[in-house]
Amino acid sequence: MTLTEFNALPPQDADAVLTRCLPVPRWVAAVRDGRPYAAWPELEARASDAAAHLDDGELDDALAGHPRIGERASSPAHHAEASAREQSGVDRSDAQVARELAEGNAAYERRFGRVFIIRAAGRSAPEVLAELDRRLGNDDATERDETVRQLREIALLRLREVAS
Incomplete structure (x- = not known):
């Protein structure tokens, strides 16, 4: 869809599109209500600013939209098509990668009490695993900030x- 088409969507259709990007009602409303956008940079700035800070409930809502890294989407909230496309650089058929991701995900969830999230698009499995390992060393506040940045x-x- 073009930016012009996005600008013209009825509010409920725009909400559906935006919810697939970040399932946080405040963010959806902020981006929707900023229409019409003249160009992508304007839309990007509004969306980025609105997502810069998430409260605890919004963080939980946002994370519910993502499967564990290296796993297939298992919930309708996971937006399977987008997740699969974004994680395409992570070879799930490699048994060692799958094992390391499962172990890393479990360690992360024990440490931080939430699913590990990373913008996987454009990253290989070794890059994702290195980031997972590095982030396990973060304190809680630093990791929460990184999680919000990744979302x-x-x-x-x-x-x-x-919408570009």
């Missing part, structure tokens, strides 16, 4: 795919 990057990537 924002994913939202902007998805938004660009649907």
Whole structure:
């Protein structure tokens, strides 16, 4: 869809498109209500600013939209098509990669109490695993900030795919 088409969507259709990018009602409303956008940079700035800070409930909502890295989407909230496309650089058929991701995901969830999220698009499995390992050393506040940054990057990537 073009930016012009996105600008012309009825509010409920725009909400559906935006929710697939970041399932946070406040963010969806902020981006929707900023229409019409003259060009992608204006839309990107509004979307980025609105996603810069997520409260705890919004963070939970956003994370519910993502499967574990290296796993297939198992919930309708996971947006299977986008997740599969974004994780295409992670070879699930490689038994060692699958094992390392499962172990890393489990360690991360024990450490931080939430699913590990990373903008996987454009990253290989070794890059994802290195980031997972590095982020396990973060303190809680630093990791929460990184999680929000990654969610924002994913939202902007998805938004660009649907409205550029």
